[in-house]
Amino acid sequence: MTLKVSQKRVDIWLQNGEYAASTRAKKRTSTVVPISSIVAPVSLVLRHGGNVISRCALGGKYTREDGRESFGELARRAIKLIGAFNFQDVVPYLGWINILTGFNARLGETVKAFDILLDEVIEEHEQKIGDQSDKKDLDMFLGGTDNSASVMEWAMTELAKNPSVMKKAQEEARRVVGNKPKIDEADIAQMEYLKCVNNESLILHAPVLITRKSTTATKLEGYDIPAKTRVLINVWAIKRDPRLWERSEEFVPERFVNNPVDFKGHHNQIIPFGEGSRACPGIIFAMAEIDYVLANLLYWFDWNLPPGQTGKDLDLSDIFGPVIHKKVPLRLVPVIHSCSS
Numbered sequence: 647m648t649l650k651v652s653q654k655r656v657d658i659w660l661q662n663g664e665y666a667a668s669t670r671a672k673k674r675t676s677t678v679v680p681i682s683s684i685v686a687p688v689s690l691v692l693r694h695g696g697n698v699i700s701r702c703a704l705g706g707k708y709t710r711e712d713g714r715e716s717f718g719e720l721a722r723r724a725i726k727l728i729g730a731f732n733f734q735d736v737v738p739y740l741g742w743i744n745i746l747t748g749f750n751a752r753l754g755e756t757v758k759a760f761d762i763l764l765d766e767v768i769e770e771h772e773q774k775i776g777d778q779s780d781k782k783d784l785d786m787f788l789g790g791t792d793n794s795a796s797v798m799e800w801a802m803t804e805l806a807k808n809p810s811v812m813k814k815a816q817e818e819a820r821r822v823v824g825n826k827p828k829i830d831e832a833d834i835a836q837m838e839y840l841k842c843v844n845n846e847s848l849i850l851h852a853p854v855l856i857t858r859k860s861t862t863a864t865k866l867e868g869y870d871i872p873a874k875t876r877v878l879i880n881v882w883a884i885k886r887d888p889r890l891w892e893r894s895e896e897f898v899p900e901r902f903v904n905n906p907v908d909f910k911g912h913h914n915q916i917i918p919f920g921e922g923s924r925a926c927p928g929i930i931f932a933m934a935e936i937d938y939v940l941a942n943l944l945y946w947f948d949w950n951l952p953p954g955q956t957g958k959d960l961d962l963s964d965i966f967g968p969v970i971h972k973k974v975p976l977r978l979v980p981v982i983h984s985c986s987s
């Protein structure tokens with residue numbers, strides 16, 4: 647299948663993506679672009695997230711001379727290193743798993759290796775764009791890549807599973823943006839339905855576990871909780887509780903239309919970013935990125951499931967880890983949307 651596309655338009659959003667690279671290469675010789683490949687949005691959004699954070703934390707997109715993006719590489723290696731998940735910390739009685747996974751033995755080594763890796767990247771980066779970096783950026787970098795990528799992949803999964811919602815969100819994006827060559831902040835502000843989609847996706851598939859330690863002994867729903875107990879807040883179960891949400895297991899973005907409930911920590915039934923003094927400080931940053939990327943994905947492309955698959959075939963299982971990802975990466979076929987059609 648081939649489609650005519652405007653060179654300017656495709657370059658705009660895909661400039662960080664895998665798919666863009668091949669698209670751009672082909673466009674040098676022709677304006678007719680074959681659109682038949684299946685892409686895994688998570689690899690696009692992970693790379694995009696790495697670049698956004700790199701620009702904010704280190705002052706520029708970080709690309710090696712061989713064209714590879716080191717920050718994305720750092721992210722993957724860091725997540726792998728930290729992927730030696732500390733069960734003891736989160737679920738104390740599962741601490742014995744640390745022995746099996748080698749976490750305890752590797753912990754010191756992991757921290758050292760990660761530090762060296764970060765130094766390497768920062769040093770190379772400084773040579774390239776000057777010294778604007780700081781190791782404190784690490785928090786921002788770790789917080790800002792994998793979490794947001796997970797949210798976006800889940801959102802695209804739910805949209806692929808619910809084509810009427812996808813259509814409604816696309817219609818909104820295309821109506822708001824019209825034929826402009828670029829989506830800007832003012833456009834995103836008008837995309838009310840897109841925000842409902844993102845809210846619903848965030849709470850249905852919250853990517854991060856929230857933990858707290860009790861300061862005093864207390865009783866909760868008949869259970870005694872001693873002081874200094876590590877408590878896991880089960881955001882997954884809160885979203886699926888029919889006492890709090892109607893059609894609690896379903897993906898229904900409409901529940902957020904004209905609904906003052908939000909995830910900024912004021913409403914206990916929706917806390918994907920935590921709440922209180924240790925709540926995520928990156929909420930605005932994360933949502934700006936997620937809204938912007940999804941608006942672009944929906945505006946520029948129609949997304950089909952691979953041939954022979956239907957929404958019912960999509961696997962919604964997840965993997966337990968520092969960030970909760972889809973077990974089976976989502977794979978979709980992008981078809982460039984022609985604005986003139």
Ligand code: HEM
Pocket residue numbers: 785786787789790791793794797852853854855856857918919920921922923924925926927928929931932
């Ligand atoms: C969708 C994306 C994100 C989600 C779902 C998320 C979620 C969370 C959660 C649940 C916490 C723990 C909050 C608590 O214990 O109450 C947290 C902490 C944190 N997040 Fe995020 N986050 C996201 C994106 C970001 C971004 C983009 C940044 C930085 C640019 C960031 C930086 C941090 C930092 C530094 C902390 C630690 C705060 C502290 O310990 O005081 N996060 N995040």
